[in-house]
Amino acid sequence: MEKILQMKGITKRFGNIVANDKIDFELNRGEIHGLLGENGAGKTTLMNILYGLYLPDEGEIYINGTKVDIKSPHDAIEFGISMVHQNFKLIQSHTVVENVALGLRDTRFFYPTRLIEKKIKNFSQKYNFKIDPNTPVWQLSAGEKQRVEIIKAFCRDAKIFILDEPTTMLTPNETRELFRLLRLLKEEGISIILITHKLDEVIEVCDRVTVLRGGKKVDTVEIGKVDKEELTRMMFGQDIVLKGRDRYMGNFGEDLALEVKDLTVLNDKGLVAVKGVSFDIHRGEILGIAGVSGNGQKELIEAITGLRKAIKGSIKILGEDVTNMGVKEILNRRVAHIPEERVRMGIVPSMSLEENAILKSYDKSPFSNGLMLDHGIISGYAKELISKYGISALDEKVPAGTLSGGNIQKLILARELSVSPILIIASHPTQGLDVRSTRQIHELLLRKKEEGCAILLVSEDLQELINLSDRIAVMFNGSIKGIMDIDRVNIEEIGALMVGV
């Protein structure tokens, strides 16, 4: 086998997080190579390095045996590397042919699209799929847009195609079409890297697969020589400790804090993101939701917290129907929300720590009399939170945006938990935090549970879920698969459900 690409010892750090740790990666001519791993495993970083979007801190890249420096996507295209992004980078109001022409080198000044139009027609005949070069892109379906991206790569004479999660937006039929096309391209000697976290796809279409976990390479294996179980283990690791089991009590009585029934929610694009989900949480119970992000968790949480309308189903808090109530009405029912994107949503960065501490209660006594805010009381309250929750900050007047990630998260927790909540919705509460902050946040959540709070914990970190949860559900493709009591949890099973096996 001829090696078209070798990446040797690639290391990339962001601050003190190592996104890629001495990764070796090889690609043969005419193969489809899967790049498998959880979100945050380092797949996208590695491919962004190959495509010139990031420069590696260490390591070397060889193309056809020659060492190369890829400093920008422009360089990458010169070396025959093309990337099909997850969110298509097409100009909506332009036609297919105009989009393909954009960024091509040898376009003529007059009638630049004629030649390309011919190329596109040849391409679609050769590979037998329909695409009209003169349709505006906004009229195309997701699958068709993707084909345009692939044609773009093809017209640039790319020899290496990188496809980033190509099937996320596709229907099953479109996925099948895509795989057929990829196999044909492979016959032509084109090499394809398929970034994915879906095991079935890897097994269906890839020749070899490289598994990454936590920024490190686990192994590269040939598809024929492994099974799903082995791949699952490689993805999620075996070092997860089932310590939650010892704590499990099982019986929570009849007191339901949250009941979700047959809930259906649309995402921003108007597609069904949550498909008739049902579950409930008792007081004093933590329900963990495992799953790779983008499987409907965000929309589920937004529906429960009032940020998004449900189109079907019901949500009850302490037996009261709160379906499609506003955010304020729901938080007034003592629902705390620790949002996924803590800086984008959880704080107002330019405002002071103390003003952020009252974000949810600024309009209530004793902070406000309905017209004025009482800054004396607010300061005192913020100082109290700072010492109680161990937030390190110069004082309560510093802008919240200047705090570190861990301290921002502690500030959010302090604010959310001090309203003595009945229900806590925590989304990725420790993502990106150091070990110490993570432990403090875990202790806080467990203490609240003991005080009788119901907690819905959404996380991608299986170890976290297992340490904290009483029950674990897996969310995949908008549905909840199998809710398991923690004493009967099986890591392989969760891993398999997470990747849709």
Added chain:
Amino acid sequence: MTRRYSNSFLSILVIILGFLAVYLISGVRPDIILKSIVISAFGSVYGLSETLTKSIPLVLCGLGLSLSFKASIWNIGAEGQLLMGAVGATWVVLYLMPNAPRLILILAMFLMGAILGGIWALITAILKVKFNLNEIIVSLMMNYIAIEFVNYLVYGPWKSPYEWGFPYSTKFPLSAQLSRISDTRIHYPTLILAIILAISLYIVLNKTKLGYEIRVIGDNIEAARYAGLDIPKIVLVVLLLSGGLAGLAGVGEVAGIHHRLRVASGISPGYGYTAVIVAWLGRLNPLLIILVSFLFGGLLVGGDAIQVSLGLPGATINFVNGLILIFVLVQSVSKARISYVRKRKK
């Protein structure tokens, strides 16, 4: 950091090039232009009094705009809101209650001016909230409607029969003319009102519930949504107040200076646009805005003076104003970019 410096450098370069262009076209040296502006605006009692007179509408419009900008609502419509305020005052004096006693008449003028200015801005707010239209474009277009509406009134139904065919409304009775400081044109009731409102606005922004909501929306609308703020309601209130403040400026101009409604360009030489610069240079701080308004009042007076003394076209000062606006915007945009990039990197 280098980027920020290069931006400042670029802005200064643009201004120098601008003055150079003026020099090449008119043959008047930039230092002479600057000296002439400063002396005419700040070098005499008369100059200072005119500067102060022109700074009054700038303070009121600048305050209104700063309130909008603080909430990240890009209201560019102060000019139209000012003019509608002028219409409101004229309506009260000439048609609604011409025989009311002085105090009541003056209060009613300011009230109606604020209401009409506020409603004018509210139209923009409703279109933004209900139909998600861009407030920059709508508020800007509303200016043109207001300008033509005022012109229609003074050429048409409100044209005075006693002014030999000039496009003027009937002159206001003495009871509706604001008092001035001795023989200057400083209509001090409006000035005092502007200063009181600046202080009030400072308190509203920093000490009240509404101010808190405005700052949350302005800095992070996602957080506002997350905390359950009633965003549409706050946008409506902010634009109503913002337009109301500009409307007061219009009342001051017709009741304090002109004593009648006249064509739009006669009432305001673009105070509403200059106020955009004032609000930004004053860093949206109500108290700083008073100071910056005074400097820009001076620039307007100086602009008139260099027409007379140096024979430069009246547009020269608009040209300089435009350059300053570019300078300010480049600064604030680059700052916003830098903080955006920083956030992304996190």
